[in-house]
Amino acid sequence: MICLLAPALLCSQAWAVDVQISQLTDAPDPAIRGGQITYSTFIENNADDTAHNVVLTFPLPATTTFVSVTDPPGTPTCSHDGGTPGTVTCTFGDLLGTLIGGPVYQIDTVIRTSGATGSTIDVTGSVSTSDSDSNLANNTLTQNTTIDDGADLVVAKTDSPDPVIAGGNVTYTITVTNNGPNSANAITVIDTLNDNMTYVSASGSGWSFSRVGQVVTCTRSTIANGATAPAITLVGRVTGAITGTITNVVTVSATTGDPDTSNNTTTQDTEVTLGTDLSITKVTVGAVIGNLTATFSLRPRNNGPFPADTVQVTDTLPAGFTYISAIGTGWSCSAVDQDITCTRATYAVGAANNITVQATAPASGTNITNTTVITATTPDPNLSNNTGSVTFNIVPDGADLSITKSKTPNPVAQGSNITSTMRVTNNGPRATSGTLTVTDTLSTGETYVSGSGTNWTCSHNGVNPGGVVTCTYGATPLASGASTSVLTVITTATNAGDLTNTSCASDAGVGGQPDGVSGNNCASATVTSTAARADLAISKSADAGGDTTLSVSENTITYTINVTNNGPDAATGVVLTDTIAGYVSSSTGVAVTSSPANYTCTTGSTVTCTQQSGSLASGATDQFVIQVSRPLFDGPQTNTATVNSTVVGDPDRTNNSTTATVTIDPIVDVQMQNKTVSPTSVAAGTQATYVLTFRNNGPSTAANVVVTDDFNLPVGGDTNFTFISATPTEGTCSWDNGTKILTCNGITLDNGESRTVTVIIRPNWQSGDPVRTINNTATIATDTTESNAANNSRTQTLSVTSSDLDLLVNKTDLVDPIGYESGVPANNTITYLVRITNRGASLATGLTLTDTMTPKNGKTLTFLGDKATPSGPIAPLCNNVGTSITGPATQTIICNFPDLAANTSYDRYLDFEVVTAPDPTGDTHNNIATVSVNEHDRLPANNSEAETTSVRMRVDLAVAKAPALNPVQLREPFNWTVTVTNNGPGDSTQTTVTDTLPAGMAFYGAAPSWSKTGPVGSGTCSTAGQNLTCNLGMLSSTGVATITMPVRVTAYPGGGTTTNCVTATTDQFDPNAANNTNQCGTVTVQRSSLAGYVYRDLDDDGSMDAGETGINAVTLTLTGTDAYGNTVNTTTTTNAGGDYLFNNLSPSDGTGYTVTETQPPLSYFDGLDSRDNGASAIPGSRTTDVIPSITVPANTALTGYLFGEIPAASISGYVWNDEDNDGAAMPVRLPASRTRKLP
Structure with missing residues (x-):
């Protein structure tokens, strides 16, 4: 109100109003594309007058749709105009100033973004009034919201079968659909099996699976917008002893934001019916022997989860078998012909009560199959395991002995010894029980020398040469499946020609077992005895440059082998074999020459030279030269050569082998096999990973291996990067930032062994943000001599593109409004939280915050400084600490912050002191935070955030x-x-x-x-x-x-x-x-109360005496006026004992309350009513049933108000013929119809 004092004493009125949007907030920020955003707009009239015709307009951003707007309590009415995207308008009518009690209204507008929505959206709210507004600057406020990709994932699930029998499998089919609007990345499906289930399997094209307990986790990399991923098939078995419903829960999520999480979880109920999984197997117990008792074990099992009722096992014996018995704990068994049936009333879960069946086997048979089946009246979810079979052969009774035999040497020189080796095996079914005997019938051309072996005793009888060698085994009985020790028989080749002898095994003597399998009891062996005799002898020498050590400078070892025939006859069919020591598969070089050249030689790890023509005369020597070239395994290597004749017997084989030992000094071939970089092109400020793969191609062990990676190349590339880490699979690595060289040592590589070093660097931003390359070369070296240095290095090139990131700043005042208190600066501090988020991908460098503070006109604020925590000490990273600013001037504060890694946030708190007390209506101060970096920011629209703070008096x-x-x-x-x-x-x-x-x-x-x-x-x-x-x-x-x-x-x-x-x-x-x-x-x-009784007053004295009982279900009414002028009219009913109670009464007025009884049934006559438990009778009450003028004091419980009722009287008796005129009733009374009750 503005009044002008003038002669006319005229007073005119003007309105002082200031409508404003004090805050406009968004939630969430960042928001998800396709999701909802709530904008909260706070409207007030910051003045002491009423603003008229106040209107808020809120245009919606393009590519968004209207969802809802709230009408706050009070006058405002908000609506959307139905346009696309349209405008929200709120009409407030008259808005009272906050100075005179006016409200602050909060309007919540909800919108939904779409697939066409960009990376940011801006919304602006504006408020207006028909009055003159003292401050138009605060009538509009804008909010910026960052928009991230969104993918609305929907999960669905079905089950089969449903219902399922307890103990059976349930197959869940899970599908995930992406309703967009963007692709979904890093999808995770989590399925939690019911506690009454056991995991069986999980599968699905493109999905990866893991499980911990009941939780199955399924992952895949991406699902495109609008696509449905291949189905997941999850199988679980019902193992809990339950029936009814079991519930399975599945949830889907992704690293991409989901605009609608209400469809991310679903459940599937499966009905479980009573059942259990029965199974059975069958085995033979021991061998099935012809004409003897065969024993079979039937092994029924209840795998659960419920006991099985009325269980039956049936077993049909094969043809030829004769039933003897079937027994098992808890089983009742019988047989009809070949069919055996065993039953029991119930079979517990986990029970293992086997059934033993015995039957007489026929004499013979092969490939016989016997099958048993288990059934029950309880449903079985898995019938595939209800049948068990066993296939067997009938074996003859006794001990089936078999023998093996060998005979060396071949050929044998006439007059030289022959060695025969034999071993006997008992194939069963029984152990031997007699004397285990081997008879070896010699050829007529060989003479017995000796027989020996552990537990063997031998003798020879008959002619010699020839005759029979008999050997008995002392370690009997020989169990079924066991073998004897080796039996060795030495003979001399007496005659020339083929010498064949046969050995036979038997369980001889009293009590010996029969052998029903005769074909394997004997074995024969033959050697050829030659009249010609050639004593071959061998010698060998090695030369590696004048000695027997192959030094690192030498490559070849020469072996010289001489084969001499010591006679007396020429040798044909000569074969030389030499195993090359230190041979490296497919790598070592081997060359052979023979003199004379009538040998054909093959090379490799073993050299074999075979005489193709001619002969080696008695006294003659053939020479072989073998040259062996690196690579070779290092160390002492012993080389053995052997010579034999395949045609002529050798009377002395002790000189047929010889050795030569050489020492091979180690040589290796270490190789930098591969060097990769991933990705091959990175933006400046992002990381690249190199993998160096190196190996030792051998053949020796590479000692003290050193791997270096040199980034300081003289030609091409640059060194403007940051080394992050190096991780070797063996050894340790160190980085020299001055030379830009990585060195890894402490590595030893065995032959054929590979190792890796993983190196991570981050190319740095540089001025101009150019496209460039970084080159580096990895090299391997070793202290061990190398055979090939040409493969020790590999070079890799990394392409570096311009940097790319998105900085997001959010700013909030920790307290709003703050309460100003004069003289107490600590209470007058505004603290702002500035949160800077680097949404990647590059590292943010040169991170700078520009903070501008604009106080209300005429009001002063002082920047106190910045700090790391809300209550921590000032630790300035900003300038202008301690400086003041008075509105409408603006203070600019510059803060330099550390580098900010991708996908991390940095918090800083800025304190401002309010120096000037607020106006009665309060003050509003405006602050804007803006961030910048060296790198390219792909979305600069979210680099600024405004915040207004209100100051009120404390x-x-x-x-x-x-x-x-x-x-x-x-x-x-x-x-x-x-x-x-x-x-x-x-x-x-x-x-x-x-x-x-x-x-x-x-x-x-x-x-x-x-x-x-x-x-x-x-x-x-x-x-x-x-x-x-x-x-x-x-x-x-x-x-x-x-x-x-x-x-x-x-x-x-x-x-x-x-x-x-x-x-x-x-x-x-x-x-x-x-x-x-x-x-x-x-x-x-x-409260007060009034109580009494309605009773049978048998003596009509107005007092309830002993034996006089109450009357149930009588209605009484209390009327009157309470002490506070309220009319009282309440009703109650007596209980079974005749008691009644009027509770929760106020005290009565002076006239008191009246209690009126409703007369009981006609069978009662009205009696006398009284007070004080009958001490004060109520005059005239026999006809009124009213007790009047009851004064009820405050906080009092009155009792003893009685209503008496008189029961009707009766007379009863009999009328009869008094035949004997004695006045006494006859024993038999007249019928009831002849009697009458008198009133």
Whole structure:
């Protein structure tokens, strides 16, 4: 109001209004494309007048759609115009200034983005009034929201079979669909099997699987927009002993944001019916012997999860078998012909009660199959294991002995010894029980020399040469499946020609076992005895450059082998073999020459030279030269050569082999096999990974291997990068940043062994952000002599493209509004949290925050500095610390922060002190945070964030509540007294009190009223139902407001007390809400009651005597007026004992209450009514059933108000023929129809 004092004393009115958008927030930020965003707009009139025709307009961004808008409590009405995307408009009508108690309205507008929505969207809200606005600068506010890719994943699931029999498998089919709008990456499906199930398997094209307990995890790399991934098939078995429903839960997620998570989880219920999985197997116990008792073991099992009822095992014996018996614990067995049936009433889970079946086997048979089947009346989910079979042969009784035999040498020189070796095996089915004997029948051309072997005793009989060698085995019996020790028989080749002898084994003697298999009892062997004799002898020498050591400078070893025939006859069919020591497969070079050249030689790890023509005369020598070239295994190597004749017998074979030993010095071929970089092209500021793969091609061990990776190449590439790490599979690595060389040592490589080093670097941003390359060369070296240095290095080139990242800044004030307190700077500090997020992919360098602060006109703020934590010390990374700024001027603060890795955030807290006290309506200060980096920012629109902070006076409201009367009677009017105190230091320009009465209490009588000290100003108190709201306007510092609330208790509370709580709030800043929130008062509530009886007054004396019982279900009514003027009319009914009670009564007025009885049934006559348990009869009550003028005091329980009723009298007896005229009834009475009850 502006008044001009002039002669005319005219006063004109002007409105001082300031409608503003105090805040515009977004949630979430970043948001998901395809998802919803909630924008909260806060509207107020920051003035002391009323603004008229206030309207908020909120245009929606393109590519978005309207979802909803909230109408806050009060006047505003919000609506969307139906356009695409359209505008939200809210009409507020008249908006009261906050200085005179006006509200701050919050409007929540929800929109949904679409596939066409870009990386950011901007929204702007604007508020207007038909009045002159004192500050148009705060009528508009803009919010920027970052948009990330979104993929709406939907999971679906089916089961089969359903229902499933307990113990059976359930197959779940899981499908995942991406409803977009973008591709989904790194998808994870988690399926939790029910506790009553056991995992069986999981499969699905393109999916990877893992399991921990009941949780199965399925992953895949991507699902395109609009696509459905190949189905997942998950199989579980019901193993819990349950029936009914089991539930399976599956959830899908991805690293891509999901705009609708309500469809990410689904459940599948499967009905489980009673059942159990029975199985059976069958085996033979021992061999099945012809004509003897065969034993079979039938092994039924209940795999669960329930006991099986009425179980039956059937077994049909094969043809030719004769049933003997079938027994098993708990089984009842019988047989009809070949069919055996075993039954039992029930079979527990996990039971292992086997059935033993015995039958007489026929004499013979092969490939005989016997099958058994198990069934039950309990359903079985898996019939595939209900049958068990065994296939067997019938073997003859006894011990089936077999023998093996060999005979060397071949050929043998006439007159030289022959060695025969034999071994006997018992193939069963029984152990030997007689004398295990081997008879070896010699040819007529060989003479027995000796027979020996562990546990063997031999003798020869008959002619010699020739005859029979008999050997017995002492370690009997020989068990079925066992073999004897080796038996050796030495003979001499007496005659020339083929010498064949045959050995036979038997279980001879008394008690010996029969041998039903005769074909394997004997074995024969032959050698050729030659009359010609040639004693071949061999010698060997090695030469490696003049000695027997092959040094690292030497490549070839020469072996010289001489074969001499010591006679007496020429040798033909000569064969030389030489095993090359140190030979490296497919690598070692071997060359052979013979003199004379009538030998054909093959090379490799063994050299074999075979005489093709001619002969080696007695006394002659043939020479072989073998040249062996590297690579060779190092160390001492012994080479053995052997010579034999395949045609002529050798009388002395002890000189047929010779050795030569050489020492081979180690040589290796270490190779840098491969060097890869992934990815091959990276943006500056992102990491690249090199993998160096190196190996030792041998043949020796490479010692002290050193791998270097040199990035400081003189030609091409640059060195502007950061070394991150190097991880060797063996050894350790060190990095020299000066030389840009990586060195890895402590590595030993065996022949054929490979190792790797993984190196990670990050190319740095450089001025101009050019495209460039980084070259490097990896090299391997060893202290061991190398055979090939040409393969020791590999070079790799990394392409570096321009940097790429997205910085996002969010700024919030930790407290808004703040409460100003003069002289207490600590209470006048605004703390802003600046959160900078690097959304990748490059490292953010040169990270700079530019923070601008614009105070309200005429108000001063001081920048105190920045810090790492909200309550930590100032540790400046920003300039202008300690400088002040007065609005409307703007202060610019520059902060330099450390590098920020991709996908990480950096928090910094900035403190500003409010120097100037706020206006009564409060102040709003504007701050903008802007971030920048060296790197290219692909989305600069989210690099700035504005934040407004309100400053109010600091006000500490305290509220207390007490009843003016305590205790109170039920329905007695009384007042609650609410006292609101402003403890300061500031004035509360708008003070609001709210109170909700408890159930059973109501406002009564006069309207609530208020009073206060200090400026009276405006104020209102109003009630709505149980709720009280008082807008008290200004409450000065130290001021007190008192509210009187007339109420009454309408229902008696449990425990006899009731509590009522009150809350006071302010439009300023209250740092201590504890003393003004839910402050409660308690009042004790008292009640009265009236009780008595309705009874059978048998002696009609108005008093309830012994033996006089109550009357049930009689209705009584209490009427009158209570002490507080309320009309009372209440009804009750007697219980089974005739008691009645009128409870929860208020005290009566002076005339008292009246109790009226409704007359009982006609079978009663009205009796006398009384007070004081019959001591005071009520005159005239025989006809009224009324007890009047009952004065009920406060907090009193009255008793003894009696209503007497007189039961009707009766006479009964009999009428009979008194035939003997004695006045006594006859034993047999007349029928009932002949009697009559008299009244």
